[in-house]
Amino acid sequence: MKAIVCVKQVPDTSGVVAVKADGTMDRAAMATITNHDDLAAVEAALELKDKTGCEVIVVSMGPPPAEGMLRELIAMGADRGVLISAREFGGSDTYATSQIIAAAVNKIGVDKEDVVFCGRQAIDGDTAQVGPQIAEKLGLPQVTYAADIDKDGDKLTIKRLLEDGHMMLSVETPCLVTTVKELNNPRYMNVGLIQECFDKPLDIFDYEALKDEPLIDPDTIGLEGSPTNVYKSFSPPAKGACQMLEGSDRGTVDELTGILADKHLI
Amino acid sequence: MNFQLTREQELTKKMVEKFCEEVVAPVADDMDVEHEFPVDIVKQMGELGMMGIMWPKEYGGAGGDYIQYCEVIERLTAAHAAVGTVVAAHTSLCTGPIYYYGTEEQKQEWMVPLAKGERLGAFGLTEADAGSDSGATQTTAVDMGDHWLINGSKIFITNAGYADTFVITAMTDKKLGTRGGISFFIIDKDDPGFSTGAEEDKLGIRCSSTRELIFEDCKIPKDRLVGKVGQGFKIAMGTLEKARIGVAAQGVGVAQGAFEITKEYMGQRKQFGKTINKFQYPAFTMAELYTRIEAARLLVMRAADLADKGMPCGTESAMAKFYASEIAMDMATKGVQFHGGYGFINDYSIQRYFRDAKIMEIYEGTSEIQKLIVSGAILR
Numbered sequence: 001m002k003a004i005v006c007v008k009q010v011p012d013t014s015g016v017v018a019v020k021a022d023g024t025m026d027r028a029a030m031a032t033i034t035n036h037d038d039l040a041a042v043e044a045a046l047e048l049k050d051k052t053g054c055e056v057i058v059v060s061m062g063p064p065p066a067e068g069m070l071r072e073l074i075a076m077g078a079d080r081g082v083l084i085s086a087r088e089f090g091g092s093d094t095y096a097t098s099q100i101i102a103a104a105v106n107k108i109g110v111d112k113e114d115v116v117f118c119g120r121q122a123i124d125g126d127t128a129q130v131g132p133q134i135a136e137k138l139g140l141p142q143v144t145y146a147a148d149i150d151k152d153g154d155k156l157t158i159k160r161l162l163e164d165g166h167m168m169l170s171v172e173t174p175c176l177v178t179t180v181k182e183l184n185n186p187r188y189m190n191v192g193l194i195q196e197c198f199d200k201p202l203d204i205f206d207y208e209a210l211k212d213e214p215l216i217d218p219d220t221i222g223l224e225g226s227p228t229n230v231y232k233s234f235s236p237p238a239k240g241a242c243q244m245l246e247g248s249d250r251g252t253v254d255e256l257t258g259i260l261a262d263k264h265l266i
Numbered sequence: 267m268n269f270q271l272t273r274e275q276e277l278t279k280k281m282v283e284k285f286c287e288e289v290v291a292p293v294a295d296d297m298d299v300e301h302e303f304p305v306d307i308v309k310q311m312g313e314l315g316m317m318g319i320m321w322p323k324e325y326g327g328a329g330g331d332y333i334q335y336c337e338v339i340e341r342l343t344a345a346h347a348a349v350g351t352v353v354a355a356h357t358s359l360c361t362g363p364i365y366y367y368g369t370e371e372q373k374q375e376w377m378v379p380l381a382k383g384e385r386l387g388a389f390g391l392t393e394a395d396a397g398s399d400s401g402a403t404q405t406t407a408v409d410m411g412d413h414w415l416i417n418g419s420k421i422f423i424t425n426a427g428y429a430d431t432f433v434i435t436a437m438t439d440k441k442l443g444t445r446g447g448i449s450f451f452i453i454d455k456d457d458p459g460f461s462t463g464a465e466e467d468k469l470g471i472r473c474s475s476t477r478e479l480i481f482e483d484c485k486i487p488k489d490r491l492v493g494k495v496g497q498g499f500k501i502a503m504g505t506l507e508k509a510r511i512g513v514a515a516q517g518v519g520v521a522q523g524a525f526e527i528t529k530e531y532m533g534q535r536k537q538f539g540k541t542i543n544k545f546q547y548p549a550f551t552m553a554e555l556y557t558r559i560e561a562a563r564l565l566v567m568r569a570a571d572l573a574d575k576g577m578p579c580g581t582e583s584a585m586a587k588f589y590a591s592e593i594a595m596d597m598a599t600k601g602v603q604f605h606g607g608y609g610f611i612n613d614y615s616i617q618r619y620f621r622d623a624k625i626m627e628i629y630e631g632t633s634e635i636q637k638l639i640v641s642g643a644i645l646r
C-alpha cells in the first residue's frame with residue numbers, strides 16, 4: 001500500500017512578494033515554506049504509515065530548489081520523493097498543474113489500496129482546485145476537508161470537517177483526500193532521519209519523463225497552455241491598525257457604534 | 267578548513283530552532299517559576315532522536331555528529347538553559363562513557379535505551395570533599411566475589427531525581443589513590459541500597475534536577491564495572507574532556523538567547539526620544555558581545571570537529587568552556603543592564619538568563635580548573 005502526498009513549496013507570506021515581468025510570482029526570489037495544508041496531508045499520510053506500515057511518497061511540482069523541501073519531508077518520515085520540474089511546466093495554472101501532477105501520480109502508479117493526499121489549498125493561489133482536479137483526471141473518488149482518517153482494508157472512514165459540524169464518509173481505495181491544516185500537528189524532522197534523508201530515493205520527473213504520459217496534452221501545460229492567466233501580482237498596501245473591543249454587553253456595542261459614528265460610517 | 271555546515275547539520279539546526287520556538291521557549295519562564303522538570307519535553311526529544319544525537323544508529327543513536335549535538339544544545343539552552351543541561355548531562359556524561367569505554371554487552375543493555383531516550387542518564391563524580399579535586403573520591407566499591415558493594419555518596423548530581431541509569435566513580439583501592447585506585451560503575455535506579463536525596467534549591471537552571479546519590483551497602487552485579495578495575499579516574503576525565511564541548515555550547519546558548527531578547531527589547535524601548543539601540547554605548551557593547559559570542563561558537567565548533575575526527579580535544583574543549591561561559595555571564599549581565607529596571611523584574615525573561623549563566627562557569631570543572639588544564643598544556 002502507498003500514500004502519495006502532493007506538496008507545494010510556497011512563498012513565506014510573512015515576507016514580500018516578488019513579481020516577474022509577466023505578472024507571475026518570482027518564486028526563486030522569495031523565502032519559501034511548505035504549504036501548511038500540505039504539511040497536514042503529509043502528517044496524515046505518516047500517521048497512516050504508523051498504523052499500517054504503508055509507503056509514503058511525497059510529490060512536488062516546482063523549481064529545482066523544491067528538492068530541499070522534499071528532503072525535509074523525508075526527514076519527517078516519508079520514504080521517497082518525486083520532484084516534477086521542467087521549464088515547460090513553469091507558469092501553469094490549476095488546470096495545467098493538476099494535469100501534470102495527475103500524470104506524475106499515474107506514472108508512480110495508483111494501486112487498489114493506495115491513497116492520494118493533497119492539502120486543501122495553497123496559500124499563494126488559494127484556489128483549492130488542484131486536489132479535486134487531480135482526482136477527476138485520475139478518475140478517483142475524492143473526499144475534501146478530512147479531519148480524521150481510519151483505514152480498514154480497502155475502505156477509508158473519513159470524518160469530514162464542515163463549517164457547522166462534521167460528516168462521516170466511507171470511501172473505497174484508491175481515492176484522493178484533501179486535508180486542512182487544523183487537522184493535526186505535523187511532526188518535526190527526526191535527527192536520525194535527517195542523517196538518512198539525503199540517501200533516500202528522489203526521482204526527478206522532467207518534461208521528457210512525462211511528455212508521453214496519456215494524461216499530458218502538450219498544448220495545455222505551462223504558462224502558454226494555461227487557460228487562466230495572472231493579470232497582476234502585488235503586495236497589498238498595509239491596512240491601518242486594528243482596534244479590538246471585548247465583551248458582548250450593551251456598553252461595548254455603544255462604544256462600537258460611537259467609533260463608527262465618529263468615522264461617519266453610520 | 268571548512269566553515270560550511272553540511273546539509274544534515276543545516277537541517278538539524280532548522281529542526282531544533284522550530285522545536286524550541288514552538289515547544290521549549292513558550293513554557294520556559296513558567297516552568298522556571300514552578301521548578302518543573304521538563305518531563306514531557308524530554309520524552310518528545312527522545313522520540314525525535316535528540317537524546318543520542320552523535321551516537322551510532324546501531325547503539326540507538328541518531329547517527330549524527332558533535333557539531334549537530336552542539337547546535338541542538340546551543341539552541342535548547344538559548345530557549346531554556348535547564349533543558350540544555352538535562353540533554354547534555356544525559357548524552358555526554360552518562361551515555362558517553364558507556365559508548366567509549368563499555369563492552370558490547372553493556373552498550374546493548376545500557377546504552378541503547380539511553381541513546382533512544384527511553385531511559386534518562388546521570389553522572390556522579392562530585393562528592394562533598396571531592397569537587398575540583400574529583401580524584402579525592404571517598405565512595406568505595408568492594409569486590410565481594412559475586413557482586414560489588416558500594417558505600418558513600420555523591421552530591422550535586424544533575425538529572426538525579428528523574429534518571430534511570432547512573433554512572434559513578436568509586437574507590438576500589440585506597441592505597442593506589444586517584445590513578446589506579448578508582449573504578450567506574452553503572453548503577454540502576456532500582457539497585458538495592460541506592461537512593462537519592464532531596465532536590466537542591468538553586469540560583470539558576472531551576473528546572474533541572476540536582477540531588478545527592480546515596481549508597482548504603484548498595485549491591486550491584488559484577489558486570490556493571492566499566493573498563494578495567496582502576497581505570498575509573500581516566501574514564502571520568504576522558505568523559506569530561508568531550509562533555510565540556512557541550513557545556514561550552516550551553517554557554518554560547520545562554521549568551522545567544524540573552525542577546526536575542528536584549529536586542530528585541532532595545533529596539534522597542536524608547537528614552538530621550540529614541541530607542542535604546544540608537545545610543546552608541548549600548549550599540550557598541552552589543553557589537554562587542556556579538557563578536558565574542560561568534561568567537562565562542564567557533565571555539566565550540568573547533569572542539570566539536572576534533573571530537574568528530576576522534577582527535578584529542580582536551581585543551582580546545584577547556585578553552586571553549588571557560589571562554590563561552592564567560593561570555594554567557596557578560597552577555598546576561600549586560601542584557602539585564604540594557605533592560606534597565608525591567609531587567610530586574612521577574613516578568614521579563616532576561617533575569618532567568620542572568621541566573622542560569624552562572625552555572626556554566628562552575629559545573630564540569632570551574633573556569634579556574636579549565637585554565638589549569640589549558641596552562642598545563644601550553645606552558646609545558
Ligand SMILES: Cc1cc2nc3c(=O)[nH]c(=O)nc-3n(C[C@H](O)[C@H](O)[C@H](O)COP(=O)(O)OP(=O)(O)OC[C@H]3O[C@@H](n4cnc5c(N)ncnc54)[C@H](O)[C@@H]3O)c2cc1C
Pocket residue numbers: 355388389390391392396397398399421422423424425468476625628629630631632633634635638
Ligand atoms: C547545578 C549543579 C550541577 C552539577 N552537576 C554535576 C553532575 O551531574 N555530576 C557531578 O559529578 N558533579 C556535578 N556538579 C558538581 C560540580 O562539577 C562541582 O561543584 C564543581 O566541579 C566544583 O567543585 P566544588 O563545588 O567542590 O568547588 P571547589 O572545588 O571547592 O572550588 C571552590 C573554588 O576554588 C577554586 N579552586 C579549586 N581548586 C583550585 C585549583 N587547583 N586552582 C585554582 N582554583 C581552584 C574553584 O575554581 C572554585 O572557585 C554540579 C554542580 C552544580 C552546582
